[in-house]
Structure formats: structure tokens, C-alpha cells
Amino acid sequence: MKDKSPLVGIIVLAIVMILLMGSVAIQPGRQRLTLATTTSAYDSGLLEKILPNFESKYDCIVDVIAVGSGQTMEIGKNGDADVLLVHSPASEKQFVKDGYGTSRTLVAYNQFVIVGPESDPAGVSQAVNATDAFKRIYQNGTEGNAIFVSRGDLSGTHTKEKSIWVKAGLNVSTFSNTWYLSTGQGMGAVLDITEQQTNKGYTLSDEATYYTRRETGIIPHLEILNQGDPLLYNQYSVIPVNPDRWPSVNATLATDFVNWITSPEIQNMIGNFTDAYGHKLFVPNAGPGSVAETHTLSSQFQAVIAIRTD
Amino acid sequence: MVDAVTYDVVQITLLSLYVSGSATILGSLIGVPLGAAVGLKEFGGKGLLKTITYTMYGFPPVISGLFIYYIFSRAGPLGDFGILFTPTAMILAQTLLVIPLVAGVTITSVSEVDKNIKNTVLSLGASDRQATFTVIKEAWVGVITAVMIGFGRAIAEVGAAYMVGGNIEGKTRILTTSIMLETRMGHFGYAIGLGVVLLIVACGVFLFMRWLQERELL
Numbered sequence: 041m042k043d044k045s046p047l048v049g050i051i052v053l054a055i056v057m058i059l060l061m062g063s064v065a066i067q068p069g070r071q072r073l074t075l076a077t078t079t080s081a082y083d084s085g086l087l088e089k090i091l092p093n094f095e096s097k098y099d100c101i102v103d104v105i106a107v108g109s110g111q112t113m114e115i116g117k118n119g120d121a122d123v124l125l126v127h128s129p130a131s132e133k134q135f136v137k138d139g140y141g142t143s144r145t146l147v148a149y150n151q152f153v154i155v156g157p158e159s160d161p162a163g164v165s166q167a168v169n170a171t172d173a174f175k176r177i178y179q180n181g182t183e184g185n186a187i188f189v190s191r192g193d194l195s196g197t198h199t200k201e202k203s204i205w206v207k208a209g210l211n212v213s214t215f216s217n218t219w220y221l222s223t224g225q226g227m228g229a230v231l232d233i234t235e236q237q238t239n240k241g242y243t244l245s246d247e248a249t250y251y252t253r254r255e256t257g258i259i260p261h262l263e264i265l266n267q268g269d270p271l272l273y274n275q276y277s278v279i280p281v282n283p284d285r286w287p288s289v290n291a292t293l294a295t296d297f298v299n300w301i302t303s304p305e306i307q308n309m310i311g312n313f314t315d316a317y318g319h320k321l322f323v324p325n326a327g328p329g330s331v332a333e334t335h336t337l338s339s340q341f342q343a344v345i346a347i348r349t350d
Numbered sequence: 351m352v353d354a355v356t357y358d359v360v361q362i363t364l365l366s367l368y369v370s371g372s373a374t375i376l377g378s379l380i381g382v383p384l385g386a387a388v389g390l391k392e393f394g395g396k397g398l399l400k401t402i403t404y405t406m407y408g409f410p411p412v413i414s415g416l417f418i419y420y421i422f423s424r425a426g427p428l429g430d431f432g433i434l435f436t437p438t439a440m441i442l443a444q445t446l447l448v449i450p451l452v453a454g455v456t457i458t459s460v461s462e463v464d465k466n467i468k469n470t471v472l473s474l475g476a477s478d479r480q481a482t483f484t485v486i487k488e489a490w491v492g493v494i495t496a497v498m499i500g501f502g503r504a505i506a507e508v509g510a511a512y513m514v515g516g517n518i519e520g521k522t523r524i525l526t527t528s529i530m531l532e533t534r535m536g537h538f539g540y541a542i543g544l545g546v547v548l549l550i551v552a553c554g555v556f557l558f559m560r561w562l563q564e565r566e567l568l
Binding site for chain 2 (some may be wrong): 048074079083103104105106107116117119120226228229249252253258286288
């Protein structure tokens with residue numbers, strides 16, 4: 041290495057150039073829409089299937105950021121995304137109420153399933169609904185025959201799980217960690233942990249993640265023991281980030297996205313979408329009146345708003 | 351092998367090299383002179399500064415990611431630059447991790463250099479900066495080691511890159527964030543494969559550096 045004084049200036053210049061390169065869009069000139077969604081939505085493969093339709097129709101590129109539900113909402117609150125696709129109804133309603141989102145429109149729902157070992161010591165498969173199933177798990181858990189593995193991360197799945205315990209009249213904070221494992225992990229990891237609780241492990245999972253892990257042989261001992269209760273519906277909604285709050289968001293394209301994903305053509309695509317194993321995962325439900333919440337400020341200027349609770 | 355999500359492995363490998371390589375270069379340009387300055391000067395609080403530097407070896411990458419996120423988020427002070435969820439943000443987050451590592455190893459290396467060399471050079475009329483450069487040249491093997499370790503830290507980290515990059519396909523998806531994605535989706539074999547690719551790439555970089563060293567270009 042020889043004397044480097046004359047090179048310093050050149051290197052500095054190169055560094056500046058390198059950094060600038062990094063922030064240049066891959067395809068300059070095309071509009072970009074930043075969509076923040078949850079990992080379960082992304083991992084199902086649905087977005088990869090339908091987004092090219094949007095990208096060609098509106099001549100743009102959609103940048104998809106997939107993180108946990110809590111993080112998705114934070115990104116929306118900070119104005120770092122243009123539109124959110126999430127599945128935490130309670131948080132979403134608050135999000136719009138607080139003025140972070142313009143509106144909340146239903147898109148589709150998929151289902152949660154209660155999975156467990158084939159031996160089913162808690163008799164979950166005989167439960168009449170999800171609440172009954174959870175009561176049985178609690179009963180057997182405290183007796184040492186069952187273990188429940190929880191997401192524990194305030195995700196949509198976790199929020200749904202907590203609501204079922206509430207409906208069953210049970211207080212999660214009293215659950216002993218000898219049978220109730222709060223892991224703070226994603227759905228895939230939670231299923232793996234459940235599989236390891238031989239003949240005892242139960243959990244609440246979305247169908248898509250369950251099927252993927254089941255078909256790839258990672259969780260050979262976990263079966264779907266209970267499903268179908270409307271309480272287990274997992275509602276996805278789309279929320280544009282409020283441009284009054286964050287003028288830098290691409291509000292026009294975000295609105296286009298809402299209209300597009302609720303259009304009959306795309307709703308059809310969503311309903312017909314199957315995962316790699318032939319399972320239909322989503323039930324589109326963005327029918328008329330599916331605008332569920334609207335930001336209070338602009339609602340003054342709306343003629344009639346149809347509100348649907350779920 | 352099933353993949354619900356597809357992408358170009360070559361593209362993400364090149365992006366990994368670009369992001370981590372840039373972070374290593376930037377981090378070294380700051381870390382080496384910093385380390386040399388701290389290593390050679392005597393001043394009150396030097397011991398404390400060295401301890402802090404070494405402690406930062408263990409700085410959690412996700413925290414570096416959070417820090418950069420808060421600065422460049424729209425809600426943050428530098429949000430208007432629109433750097434979040436771009437490779438630039440990833441480079442900056444990784445640079446923060448590289449700097450203490452390179453500085454720390456450089457401190458150790460220049461401290462090993464015989465003090466007489468610096469005094470001799472100064473007595474021959476060299477400026478303070480020239481004297482520092484001379485010592486760096488003497489400690490060159492250690493400095494290169496510092497840079498290599500810095501690169502290792504950058505190419506392997508995932509927490510910061512995922513946080514500030516967003517793992518956007520075609521834009522900010524790199525090898526490590528892809529491994530995380532594949533693992534999350536249960537494609538363990540594919541994840542391991544990507545890990546092997548990463549190791550091969552890192553090996554290539556170090557072999558290239560060795561080659562440069564042998565030809566006295568480095």
C-alpha cells in the first residue's frame with residue numbers, strides 16, 4: 041500500500057457516488073407504491089399472484105414490506121408506507137379513528153384452525169366451537185395433559201387467540217408457563233415448537249402456514265382438529281395511509297389500490313387462489329357496503345357510509 | 351422444491367456484495383483513522399474509550415437498524431430524503447456496526463507497533479498526519495484483518511438490513527434477509543442453500559483480498 045493522500049479525495053467521491061446509487065430506483069420513471077403487509081399475508085403467495093395485475097394496469101411497481109402486524113401498523117403511523125393490508129380489526133379501527141388511515145375496507149378473510157396431535161388428549165376435535173375447544177385445552181393444560189403454544193407477539197393471530205380466551209371466560213395472565221408457552225415468534229416457528237410437544241402440543245394457526253409446513257414434512261404430527269367457527273375468521277382489510285397526516289404518501293395510487301383489490305375481477309382472483317398444494321385459502325368479501333370505517337374528518341363530507349362490524 | 355415466493359439469486363447476491371461491501375469501505379475509511387488516532391495518542395479517558403469501542407463489538411444489529419429507522423422514517427428528522435427501505439439505509443445501518451469493529455482491531459494493531467518508529471519519523475521532520483500514516487503502514491496486516499472482520503460482520507448481519515431495508519423483492523432483498531424469509535416459510539433446504547452461497551461469496555472476497563496482498567496491491 042503506497043502513499044494514499046491523493047486518493048482520499050477520489051475515495052470520498054466514490055463513496056458519495058456509491059451511496060447515491062443505492063437510493064436510485066431500479067426502474068426510474070415508474071411510480072412506486074409502498075405496501076406494508078403482514079408476514080402471513082405475504083407468505084401465502086397471494087400477493088405475488090395478484091400484484092402483477094395492478095402493476096401493469098397502473099404502470100407502477102409495488103414495493104411490498106412484510107413484517108409482523110404490530111410493526112406494519114407502526115410503519116403506517118410513521119408514514120413510511122402508502123397503504124396497509126392487515127388483519128387486526130381492533131387495531132385497524134383504532135388506527136383509522138386516530139387519523140392515521142383514511143379508511144378501512146374489507147378485502148377477504150381466511151380461517152384460523154386449531155391444530156394439535158392426532159391423539160388429541162384434550163378432545164378438541166369434539167369441541168362444538170372454538171371457545172369450547174379452548175376451554176378443553178385450558179382444562180387439560182392445568183391437569184398436565186396438554187400444552188398450548190402462543191405467538192405472544194401481538195400479531196393478528198395472537199390478538200385473535202387472546203379474544204377466544206376472553207370469550208371462554210379465562211384470564212391469560214393466570215396461565216402457568218408449564219402448559220402455556222408464550223414464544224414471541226412467527227407462525228412457522230410456533231408450529232415447529234408445537235410439533236415438538238409430543239402428543240400434547242396445541243396452537244392456533246392460519247391455514248396457509250399450517251399447510252406449507254405440513255406438506256413440506258416439518259410438522260408431520262400436527263392435525264387440524266377444529267375449524268369453521270366464524271370466530272376463527274381472519275379478516276383482511278386495506279387501509280390507505282392518511283395524506284393529511286403524511287403528504288408524501290402516494291395517495292392517488294393508494295386509492296387506486298383499494299379500488300382495484302375490491303373490484304370484482306380481483307376479488308374473483310383472490311377467491312380462486314390456491315396455495316402450492318391446491319388449497320383455496322381466501323374468501324373475498326369486499327361486497328357493497330364493505331367500507332367499514334372512515335377517518336372521522338372526511339366522514340363529514342360523505343353522504344352515507346355503510347358500517348359493518350365483524 | 352416448492353417456493354411460494356420467487357426471486358433472482360444472482361441479483362440478491364450482487365446486492366449483498368454491494369451493500370456489505372460499501373458498508374465495509376465506508377466503515378473502514380472512518381474506523382481505521384479513528385482507531386489509529388486513539389491507539390497512538392495518550393489522553394485522559396483513553397482506557398474508557400477503548401472499552402466502549404470493544405463493547406460495541408457486541409452491539410445488536412437490530413438496534414442499529416432501529417436507530418437508522420428512527421432517523422430516516424418519515425416521522426423522523428431526515429425522513430424527507432426518502433432513504434428508508436432503500437439499499438442506502440442498509441449500507442448506513444451496517445456501517446454503524448463495522449466502524450467499532452474496524453476501529454477496535456486497528457487500535458490493537460497500532461498499539462503493537464514499536465513506539466520508536468513514530469518518534470523516529472517525527473524526528474525526521476514528518477507531520478503528525480504523516481507519522482500516523484507511517485504507523486498504519488507498519489500495522490498494515492492488522493489493519494487488513496480489521497477490514498476483513500468488518501466485512502464478515504456486515505455480510506452476515508440480517509436484523510438491521512431487514513429493519514431498514516424491508517426485504518423488498520428486487521430492491522432491498524439480500525442473501526441474509528432471503529434466508530430469514532425462506533426459514534420463516536419453512537423452506538429449510540433452500541435457506542441452507544442460500545447460506546452456502548453466502549459463505550462462498552465471503553470466501554471469494556477474502557481470497558481476492560489475499561490475491562491483492564500477494565501482488566502487493568493491498
